[in-house]
Every structure is written in structure tokens, then in C-alpha cells.
Amino acid sequence: MNLPVTAADVEVAAVAIAGQILRTPTTASRTLSEITGAEVFIKFENLQFTASYKERGALNKLLSLSGAERAAGVVACSAGNFAQAVAYHSRRLDISAMVVMPTQTPNNKVERTSVLGAQVVRYGPDVDASATHAAEIARTSGRVFLKPFDDAQVIAGQGTVALEMLDDAPDLDVLVVPVGGGGLLSGMAVAARERAPRTELVGVQSEVYPSMIAALSGSPPPLGGTTIAEGIAVREVGHLTARIVAELDIGLLTVTEAHIEEAIALYLEIEKVVAEGAGAAALAALLEHPQRFRGRRVGLVLSGGNIDLQLLASVIMRSLVRTGRLVTLRVGVTDAPGSLSKVTGIVGEQGGNILDVQHRRHILAVPSRVAQLDLTIEVANADVTNALIAKIRDAGFHVDVIQGGLA
Amino acid sequence: MNLPVTAADVEVAAVAIAGQILRTPTTASRTLSEITGAEVFIKFENLQFTASYKERGALNKLLSLSGAERAAGVVACSAGNFAQAVAYHSRRLDISAMVVMPTQTPNNKVERTSVLGAQVVRYGPDVDASATHAAEIARTSGRVFLKPFDDAQVIAGQGTVALEMLDDAPDLDVLVVPVGGGGLLSGMAVAARERAPRTELVGVQSEVYPSMIAALSGSPPPLGGTTIAEGIAVREVGHLTARIVAELDIGLLTVTEAHIEEAIALYLEIEKVVAEGAGAAALAALLEHPQRFRGRRVGLVLSGGNIDLQLLASVIMRSLVRTGRLVTLRVGVTDAPGSLSKVTGIVGEQGGNILDVQHRRHILAVPSRVAQLDLTIEVANADVTNALIAKIRDAGFHVDVIQGGLA
Numbered sequence: 001m002n003l004p005v006t007a008a009d010v011e012v013a014a015v016a017i018a019g020q021i022l023r024t025p026t027t028a029s030r031t032l033s034e035i036t037g038a039e040v041f042i043k044f045e046n047l048q049f050t051a052s053y054k055e056r057g058a059l060n061k062l063l064s065l066s067g068a069e070r071a072a073g074v075v076a077c078s079a080g081n082f083a084q085a086v087a088y089h090s091r092r093l094d095i096s097a098m099v100v101m102p103t104q105t106p107n108n109k110v111e112r113t114s115v116l117g118a119q120v121v122r123y124g125p126d127v128d129a130s131a132t133h134a135a136e137i138a139r140t141s142g143r144v145f146l147k148p149f150d151d152a153q154v155i156a157g158q159g160t161v162a163l164e165m166l167d168d169a170p171d172l173d174v175l176v177v178p179v180g181g182g183g184l185l186s187g188m189a190v191a192a193r194e195r196a197p198r199t200e201l202v203g204v205q206s207e208v209y210p211s212m213i214a215a216l217s218g219s220p221p222p223l224g225g226t227t228i229a230e231g232i233a234v235r236e237v238g239h240l241t242a243r244i245v246a247e248l249d250i251g252l253l254t255v256t257e258a259h260i261e262e263a264i265a266l267y268l269e270i271e272k273v274v275a276e277g278a279g280a281a282a283l284a285a286l287l288e289h290p291q292r293f294r295g296r297r298v299g300l301v302l303s304g305g306n307i308d309l310q311l312l313a314s315v316i317m318r319s320l321v322r323t324g325r326l327v328t329l330r331v332g333v334t335d336a337p338g339s340l341s342k343v344t345g346i347v348g349e350q351g352g353n354i355l356d357v358q359h360r361r362h363i364l365a366v367p368s369r370v371a372q373l374d375l376t377i378e379v380a381n382a383d384v385t386n387a388l389i390a391k392i393r394d395a396g397f398h399v400d401v402i403q404g405g406l407a
Numbered sequence: 408m409n410l411p412v413t414a415a416d417v418e419v420a421a422v423a424i425a426g427q428i429l430r431t432p433t434t435a436s437r438t439l440s441e442i443t444g445a446e447v448f449i450k451f452e453n454l455q456f457t458a459s460y461k462e463r464g465a466l467n468k469l470l471s472l473s474g475a476e477r478a479a480g481v482v483a484c485s486a487g488n489f490a491q492a493v494a495y496h497s498r499r500l501d502i503s504a505m506v507v508m509p510t511q512t513p514n515n516k517v518e519r520t521s522v523l524g525a526q527v528v529r530y531g532p533d534v535d536a537s538a539t540h541a542a543e544i545a546r547t548s549g550r551v552f553l554k555p556f557d558d559a560q561v562i563a564g565q566g567t568v569a570l571e572m573l574d575d576a577p578d579l580d581v582l583v584v585p586v587g588g589g590g591l592l593s594g595m596a597v598a599a600r601e602r603a604p605r606t607e608l609v610g611v612q613s614e615v616y617p618s619m620i621a622a623l624s625g626s627p628p629p630l631g632g633t634t635i636a637e638g639i640a641v642r643e644v645g646h647l648t649a650r651i652v653a654e655l656d657i658g659l660l661t662v663t664e665a666h667i668e669e670a671i672a673l674y675l676e677i678e679k680v681v682a683e684g685a686g687a688a689a690l691a692a693l694l695e696h697p698q699r700f701r702g703r704r705v706g707l708v709l710s711g712g713n714i715d716l717q718l719l720a721s722v723i724m725r726s727l728v729r730t731g732r733l734v735t736l737r738v739g740v741t742d743a744p745g746s747l748s749k750v751t752g753i754v755g756e757q758g759g760n761i762l763d764v765q766h767r768r769h770i771l772a773v774p775s776r777v778a779q780l781d782l783t784i785e786v787a788n789a790d791v792t793n794a795l796i797a798k799i800r801d802a803g804f805h806v807d808v809i810q811g812g813l814a
Contacts, residue, residue, distance in 0.1 A: 046679045047434075106787050107787040107790075108787055272454065272680055272712035273681065274680065305679035309675065309676055309723050309726065309732075310732065310785050312723060313724050313727075319716065320717060320720075378717050380514040383514075384514070
């Protein structure tokens, strides 16, 4: 094999970036092991300063530049973690950095990047357009264009994640790695095949963006769509990365949005850490394909933690609905004084905490003189919901579960 | 001084528990340093298996038991982190454990403790009543009664937190420590005074439960009340702990509920970790008393991460309101076709995401033929809110900010 990145390149990168990025821990999770049936180890790359592994590749690339290139500065295109990684390490190394972002990029992402010292240029309707503009800036200004994944130095830098995991958790049977453009997976694969040839590698893609799978099978790139894992929402994978993944014959899986959300909630509730959608993809793969990993020593890369608090709150609430801890009941109540009090009284007695009340008359779907009462209730678990529904029915009311009830 | 716990006791505890609890990291936080003006280091005790430092004291106590005591088993009273700590390490050491909890304890806390192997007994309306019952069980059954903080072995175990922090972040000017019963603070103080005599210690209490302050000044215990920091909601501190805190002349501060909530949100957003209310109290003290810590090297103990997801989601949403990222506007709209569409159209154009709509007629506070429209909107920041309000007013509508708007 004649790979564009070698294991030696990754070892060199590890020495180069040592002390300038966080040596993140890899720890065993007993509770996630019980839940998934595998022996689970987690690499916490969300603890990096800019909260993702992207710093490794960005820094390794910056360190590889010549004096003249450093003086000319760099330009990158990213609306996400790579932008922050480039901004942060360029400033540390006293290199001028410019980052092109699509015009629609949320203000907070722009701010986070410019606070770290990069000049942000907003251009174009999407990442493709702003990438073209970044390349144009590179041509006209002499700045070095930094590609987020399809670059040998970037790939070598990302590969250092594997070296640390294999040091901290020896004899792993499998490394499970989120895949967008493929930089992390291909770098880790190159390093792991040399260091631990019997350790399998599995790449995980969002089912909305199965781009590496498409690339390897010669299919056109996926159309894409809305996903909570925007960090791996990449339509076109890299040429170098795809070549490595193909040559090393690495397995790929897809995961659904629901499993990604569940993985984010588990990281919060069990591990007490924040994962972004892409960062939770490896755990999502364990939840979605348990038979593939059962009984094996599995190393998951929690690759990033940059998720908006709004989105995180929404993921939590949806998880509570999914696990039966938040339920919406529709109760038919007589349109007469006292009914609302009676129903809500039962909810309180059973330990339910009412979050929202909607009380409607003039609904043709229910008989005249009956009002429709929608209650959204927090409960400790689904048993409470069932007890609560039984009590309300015993009191003579009709109850439907609108959402969140478990049988 | 003749203290009930010595620095040597803490050193012995450190050796005893080594390898059986997680050696948690202490890391510098550049972003929290920028926000608070201090040089901030964080000890991540939320990463312990049961997500709090309580394991240290519980384990040290269990290891100090004689063979006969181990055979007789233990009984504790706790509805929180101490219960899980006792349950987990008792099972590890093959000691029978019973935990008494108040009857009103939420099911999930009972389940979490019994899953770890303890027999849970629900008894009494509050912790005082269940503590009395636990002591009674100890008398009649021969089980050893484990006190959560007022015990020399427990205090020595908790003190090991200070040794690790001083090893990992030398030359700290201050250690900031949450205080409930005082076990963590007194143990850390004993150890730190010996190892680093110039390092100041500061204890932090919820303003709802300033129990150590009351005890040291000879005042009656506080009445207490509702607090998000239930882990330090203790009315009666320990005798041993109060003696140590008094003799070592340790400073105490209180923090408001609002600052504790803000600290939880910052831990999530900046550090990507989950802190419970009590666990975030030390950071809350930096936010509330910045002048006290400015420019100094400050070590914060993030003491625990056990917070219900429901509560966490609520803290996030409240933080978004506080920081201007979630706003509720009340708009007076003509009660005629097209008005709702016009207003919501402006919100969308300005990048606001509508979460909730309430449209009311028959409100006497507004003129006849005008309906009251309440919109709850997600925005990137307060600038968007201001732009949005201006545009709606330009279109001829009256707008009031109900909550979440910043000037």
C-alpha cells in the first residue's frame, strides 16, 4: 500500500503538537457498558480548548508551514469547529488568520471565531460558495488555504487521537469514529493499523449524510438535509481520506437522528458531559447496532462539544418525552365549574408536575358541553404516568395520551 | 491546635483510597478566567463514578471498619450523593448497606441507589426523621451508622481533594469549596494548611442555607427553603466540621440562587460539563464576589454533577432568558385578518425562531378590536431582539417586552 499519510507521519505529528493541545483522557464507562452490552471507553475530545479534536489537525498543519507561509497568513472556510481551531492556534503562533463563513452563519459562531483572533468574512449562501471564495482569497492575497480534512498534515494531526486512545486503553477491539469529510477516521486508521493491527475501525455517518459510503461505492454524494450532527454534515468527502478508508478496508455504519439525540442525552445524564450531535455519533452507533459491538472492548471518540444551549435544552426535553418522563395528556372535562380543579388535583396527588395547560371549548371533535384539556406533565417515570391516567379515568374522565406515554 | 482530624489523617486516607476512586483532573479554564478576572482552575469531581466527591469520605470510612463491623453491615441516611457513594463502595467491598431516605424522595434517586446495591428504606417526612430512624436501625441491627459529614474518617477522605488540587495546580492562592455540612471544606482545610500554608480557603454556602455561618456566630440554624443547590441544603452542620472551620479561621461567603444557576449554565456552555447546583456553588462565588478573587490563582471544586435532566433543561432556558437569547414579546395586533402573519413574518425575517404563540381577544386591558399576541422567540443575541422590536414598531404595532429583553 502506498498511502498518502503514514503511521510515521502521525507519530511525528504527535511530537509536534504535544503540550500545545490538551492530552484528553480516555476513561471506561461502567454505566454505558451496562446499557450497551459492550465494554465502553470514551475519548473526551470535547474537553479541548475550542471543544473539538479539530485543533490537532489545524495545529499540525500550521506548524508545517514555512517561515514565508507563516508570514503570509492563512485562510480557511468553515462555519464550525475547524474555524475555531484555526483561529485559536493561528493567534497562538502569531499567524494572521482569515475565516470565510456562509452569510447565514449564526452570529454566535461568528463571534466565537473572531473572539479567538481570526478575521471573519461572511460570503455566499452555503459552504461550497464560501470555500470557493476562500480559495480565491488565497490566490489573490498569498495566504495559505487550509482545507479542513483533505490535507495530509491535517489527517496526520487528527490521527494522534488514536495513539492516545491505544496508550490509555490498550487491547481495544474496535475504535468507533464519527465521519464527515473523513479526516479523523483516516488519520486514526493509519495510526491504529500500525500500532494495533488487530484493532478494528468503524466509521459512523449520519444517515442524512452517508457521504463516505457513497464515495466508496461510486454513488453520487447524498443530497443531505436537516441533521443535529452538523459537524459531520459533509456532502463531499476528501480524496485523500476516501483513498485511505478504501485501502484500509474500514467498515462504515449510519445512525439515525433519534439515536444521535439519545446519545447526547446519555452523555449528559451518565457521563455529565456535553456532546454535540457529531460528537455523539459513535455512541449512537452502539445504541443502533448493539449486536455489532456486544462483549467487545470499544473505544468511542466523543469528538466535540459545541452545541447551542437552545438545541441542548430541546434535546433534553425530547429525551424526557422519549423516556416517559414528560407526557402530554388530553382529558375530556365537563364544561362546568370544578372539573379543571379535580383533574389537576389528581395529577398533583400522584406526584406529577404540570408544565403547561391548554383548556379549549368550541372543539367539534368533542361533544357539546365537554371541553378539551391538554396537560403537559413532568413525572419521575412511566409508572407514574400510568397510575395517573388510571386515577383520572376512575374519576370519570376520558383520557388520551398525546405524546410521551410508555405502555 | 488540637484538631479532630489531622493532615496526616488525610495523607493516610489518600493512600487508602488510591486506585479505588477516580483521580480526577484539575485543569485551567482560560475562558472562565477571562469572564471572572481570576486565574481559574477547576477540580472535576463530577467525573467520579457516582458523580460526586462523596465517594472519598464514604470509602475511607468503610475501609476503616473492623472485620466484625464489615460483617455487620452499614446503615446511612441520605437522599443524595452520599447514598450513592455508600451503596457503590459497600458493594465493591462486599459490605451489606442499607440507606434510609425520606418517603417523599423522588423515585429516580431511590432507583439510582438501589441499582448500586443498597437496600433502600423509605421513612419519615424529612431527612431529620429518616436520620433518627437510621440510627434506630443501627442500634437494633448492629449495623454501623455512617454519618455523611460529621465523622473523622469521612472528613479525612474528603480532604484528599485538596491534596490532588495542590499537586496538579501548585501555588494556588485560594481554594473555593461548597459547604453543606462542612465535611469537604474542613477536610480540605486541614490538608491544605499543612501542605500549602499560604493558600487561603473560602467556603461557599447557598444564601438559603447559611448554616456554617450561623453555627460559627452562635445563631440558630437557618430555616432553609427552596434551593437549586440541594446538595448543600443542610440546616445543622457537623460538630467536628464546625470546630475545624472555626479553629482554622476559614472565610465563608454566600451565593444567590441566580448566580448558582448562571454557574451551572457556564459550566455547560464553556467547560462542556454538567454541574449540579451545589457543584456549581464555588463558581457562583466568583461571579457574585469578583473583587474578592480578581487576579488571583483560584481553585474551584466542581463537587458534583447529579442534577435531573428536567431541572437542567429549565436552568438552560432561564439562562437563555437572562442572557437575552430567549425573549417574550407582547404585541397589540388589530383583530383583523393578516395581522398575525405580518408580525410573525417580521420575526422570521430578522432571524427569530418562534417557540410559542398566544393570541388572545376579550382582554379588557387592550382596546376593543385589538388582540393581544404573546410571542416567545429564540434569537442569537439581544441585538437581534432590539432590531426585531424596532421593525415591529415601524410596522405600526405596539410592543412590550414581557421577559428576556436586554436594554
